[in-house]
Amino acid sequence: MNARRLLPFIVVIAIVFSFSFPSFAQDEPLDVFAAYATAIEEPWDGVIHTALLEAEEAGLITYQYIDDIGYSGDMERILREVAEEQQPDIIFGDAFGNEEAVRRVARDYPEIAFVFGSGLGPAEPNLSVFDNWIHEPAYLSGLIAGTLSESGIVGVVAGYPVPEVNRLVNAFTVGAREANPDIQVLVTFINSWFDPAAAKEAALAQIDAGADILFAERFGVIEAAAENGLLAFGNMSDQNELAPETVITGPVWNMTPTVEYVISQVAGGTYTAQDLKDFSMMAKGGASLAPFHGFEETLDEDLIELIRTREQEILDGLFRVPINEDTPTGAEVAESAGE
Secondary structure, three states: OHHHHHOOOHHHHOOOOOOOOOOOOOOOOEEEEEEOOOOOOOHHHHHHHHHHHHHHHOOOEEEEEEOOOOOOOHHHHHHHHHHHHOOOOEEEEEOOOOHHHHHHHHHHOOOOEEEEEOOOOOEOOOEEEEOOOOHHHHHHHHHHHHHHOOOOEEEEEEOOOOHHHHHHHHHHHHHHHHHOOOOEEEEEEOOOOOOHHHHHHHHHHHHHOOOOEEEEOOOOHHHHHHHOOOEEEOOEOOOHHHOOOOEOOOEEEOOHHHHHHHHHHHHOOOOOOOEOHHHHOHHHOOEEEOOOHHHHHOOOHHHHHHHHHHHHHHHOOOOOOOOOOOOOOOOEEOOOOOO
């Protein structure tokens, strides 16, 4: 896990927020604690952390956290200690891999709002769930990839073949095939949330197989693309600065709408257990396509117009990106996992 510390935190905080926190009518800031299984430099938890920092800077909360907890049983102990000793108003975190532990603790402290990333449902009276529903901008990225690919082969390197990752990969594929029905999409799961070396190796294998554009669902792929003079799409945050001549755009997750909503509910005394899915989608400002940066000047105007039109149709509810959480057919899955 310590290897994650090497990842520049600037990548995470480069998220483009669609709006700022408003001022709620609060007598005093809420006390918020966050418990992260991975290091906050890992993008998934980094996005949550960044949104909470924004809320703290806006004076809405006081914020403490612990990260890099792992999956060996420490999550439950830490949550119980925090609930007993600090009694925060809200506890945020990621339940994936610690699902049962989080739910046990939440059940025992009904006066605290628990808000955790989870692939399962909410639990009354106090456990709300969220996830990174960024399949819509992943689809838009696929449209671009399918249009720009000259070889007719694009590659996707992802973490684990789990629902929340599969829906991104499948949405990207739908977009690519809409642009080019004959496109071949190579998909490799490295069986790790953070292993840049393995991701780069998988990307290089796809390049050897003819892929000329890559979707970097995991870190390490962009480096492979840059070294070979190819284009790539980032994921989770705006990653253009990692390789400005390589990263066109990519799906961006913004936790601000989710955090804002939860704070307003708790502050107003109206908090209940909910599935907060909608707040991570484009219509609520929870997902977006990263800026094109310098590519705005080099991409074909018709392509940009197509993307902006489809983007607006998604926002207006006139176009729905399909949600497919099945493991992509023909995907290659690494045998060993790495953390």
